[in-house]
Amino acid sequence: MKRIRRNPEKFEVIDLFTALGREHGYKLRVEEDASDFIERIGSALKASQDNPNLLHGKRVESLFAHVAGALGNCRLIKQEDSGEAFATEQDIQAPDYKVILKDGSQYFIEVKNCHFPNIKSPYPFRKDYLKKLEKYAELHGTPLLFAVYFSQHNKWFLLRKESLIEQNNRYVIDFINAMAKNEMSLLGDRTIGTEPDLSIELLADRSKEAKINDSGEANFIIGDVKIYSNSREVTDHIEKSIAFYLMRFGTWNENDAEAIFDEDEFLGVRFTYSPDFPPEEQRFSMIGELSSMVSASYGEKTVYERSVIALDTNMEPSVFAVEIPDKYKGNDLPLWQLIMQPNPEFKG
Template sequence: MVVLISGRKSAGDLDALDLFSRMDVPATGAATTVPSPERRESFHQKLNAVLDQSLSNPSRLHGWRVQGLFEAMIVSLGTVRMIKEEDAGRYFFHAGDEVRPADFRIITAAGEHLLVEVKGVNPSNMTKPQRVRNQDLDPLLRYAELTGARLLFAPYWSAINLWSLVDASALTRLDERRRVLNFESAMMANELGLVGDAQIGTEPPLTFSVIADPAGQEHDDRGAQTEIRFRVGAVELASAGRVLTDPQQQKIAWFLMLHGQWPPTEQPVIEDGRLVRINQVFRPVVPDDEELAEAISDQGFALVGSLSSMYSNAYNDVTLTEDGEIRALRHEPDPGALASLVPSDYWDNRENDALPIWKLTQDPGR
């Protein structure tokens, strides 16, 4: 695990001064100085105008939020040596050789330099193929070549909460002006494992139980309905019926239940008219397909989801409203949190196997 730290702390005063220096363009021959009220007022007017333009553009806001999600996810996966916003700040290039930086530069654990262009796929488009114009792709490729990096695209298929990280060579020719990346090709060529992503599986079901205190229960019978008031005596986490007592296993199970793909069902347990417990049972969704159900039973586990998807669920919870509106454009990551969730030594000499974990990392075999 590599724990990344911020190389540039937020400094609102310097950031504001930098923005002012870029937007403050005095008239030729102006006698005013930089701190003058006239220059400040002109800056405020320009800033309000461009800010209003961005805040009224939903697609721009969602695209900005998805970029923040990608950066936070990579930091939380905790395997790369560095990630940096590449398209921030000015740059100059040789006339006639148009270049454009991608969104991020990543240096992997092996020292490879990756330039990543993030693409947020509109939920309404589901898995619609992503088209890239040659006039946009070529400057990105030239920048990558000049800076000794490999160019990749990172579409976030938001409707199904899946990421892919795909080398630019996987884009196929659509016509003379455009290239295209379809969902199937993106999944086959996915290189997110290179930056720490993996599919996590375990033995179903996972259960969170609220155990009722047997003392002090009050029952109010109302004909066909009964209201029970009780105190919580304890809570319990279990995997396939095995109670989890190890703190690390409890942490893993809780994360998988909160952010994985298995939906919960509520099952109250009542014995002799008294509430014993309320179970929240998390199971994989299995279609009415006996072969699939039998395969899960035979292999002993089912996939709960990828680390990238589960992190995206958690990130979306704090940056989006229930209606999908944006409440925050970014959320600070917890460096290395996903790498430490299931550490590499989890399977070494474990005395407690109550929570078996399978970790599958995809290799596109480039």
């Protein structure tokens, strides 16, 4: 999936001037109006940069489009809440996105960012706010869904209004109920499992000097990289790519780096990744949802030291994804791919 290219400098700047001009009476080619426009957007940008809640919320909106695109079951993802609109209906609001799936089904999706650390804390939706979104969706005859990102836990949940819990003047959802009623599988989300442990060895170029100094720092030139799954070397190119992605963005713990020696000769460094609770009655452990891994990958480009440094990137969604072929059969890297289905009757 690729972004449909636009020319924001040509079109969106003049659109913004027009939008502000309606409020402030701007006229084209009036120098004072142009100067006021530039001053206003400079002040507005500064105010936005100083509002962390706004920045995190807008970043999560952009993140959702990349997650949906990377999961592979969408034909089209379009921002819906932009541009002018006229309607006979009052009190309506466009949701964030419209998506068209590969089977032709269409949905409006409103994206929300929940930053609550406590999984029992209810995330609220005001009833008047939901009614505006529902009116818009009814006009189009298109179902409305809510994509809620629990950012403290790096988890995405896709929910219908029927999955929310009704209270007096609002609906709410908590982490446990959201997990039970999650429909992210519509977008192609899967939970991935494999055999522990996964490890990667960075091996020294034997023709160059390689040593560990007195401070315990390894100095060497990498000559080869080997990846292992449950002590089996993974040699297939696609399997190595998948294993490396799972190590980088999955939920398993990175153990302390180990130096590799052959008697007294330093050969390289090994990094091993293990689940919190190794399996006892089965071969595999879960390493995470694809949506969470895409989000972690996207975070490397947009977040630094817990601060937002960019809301979006110029990269395509596929950059943040891992390619797992249809009907994947691993030789050295076995995968278990679980497609979670919602339980609408769940009451947590």
